[in-house]
Amino acid sequence: MTAAVSGFMTVASGCGLVGEEAGAAVGPTGGPDAPFTREAVAAEISAYTRAAGLPEGDTSVEGVDAGGGKGCVAPWLGDVPAGRAAEGFEGTVKRLRQHDWEIVSRHTEGAVTFRTLAKRGWKLYARHYALEDLGRTQIVTFTGVEDGCELPDPVRDAYADPV
Numbered sequence: 001m002t003a004a005v006s007g008f009m010t011v012a013s014g015c016g017l018v019g020e021e022a023g024a025a026v027g028p029t030g031g032p033d034a035p036f037t038r039e040a041v042a043a044e045i046s047a048y049t050r051a052a053g054l055p056e057g058d059t060s061v062e063g064v065d066a067g068g069g070k071g072c073v074a075p076w077l078g079d080v081p082a083g084r085a086a087e088g089f090e091g092t093v094k095r096l097r098q099h100d101w102e103i104v105s106r107h108t109e110g111a112v113t114f115r116t117l118a119k120r121g122w123k124l125y126a127r128h129y130a131l132e133d134l135g136r137t138q139i140v141t142f143t144g145v146e147d148g149c150e151l152p153d154p155v156r157d158a159y160a161d162p163v
Helices: 002-012 038-051 082-098 153-159
Strands: 073-081 102-109 112-119 122-129 137-146
Touching: 038 073, 038 082, 038 122, 038 137, 073 082, 082 102, 082 112, 082 122, 082 137, 137 153
Parallel strands: none
Antiparallel strands: 073 137, 102 112, 112 122, 122 137
């Protein structure tokens, strides 16, 4: 588990969102015929995490394969106060579902809650790591990966649903 979190954190390390206001609404992602891009997925994740009360997250794609992976991965990583993490995680999942993301799988393993959602050629891997050794914070991640995105195995393994 620690390896998966470390792998994800390596992929998602770097700068966070800049210049976005907490109450900003998600821009239209277009109708069913409009392309559903990495930017649209990232905008939805960002808007719904904020709406659910999560703090600004890290959205960098450092560590993702420079050969094309950066264009098909939309990460969000938050170090969230423990008292808000579970509610913010579930609130974000609820908002995603209200905006046409469908649950593909859900389960819990120990202190980690997994949700995988799908929408228009994308999978969104949502994770809440309620690990006691993190202290007063918990890790919450939402990672959109476009279907067919070619990523190195260690990176894909950090995102993939273990069940």
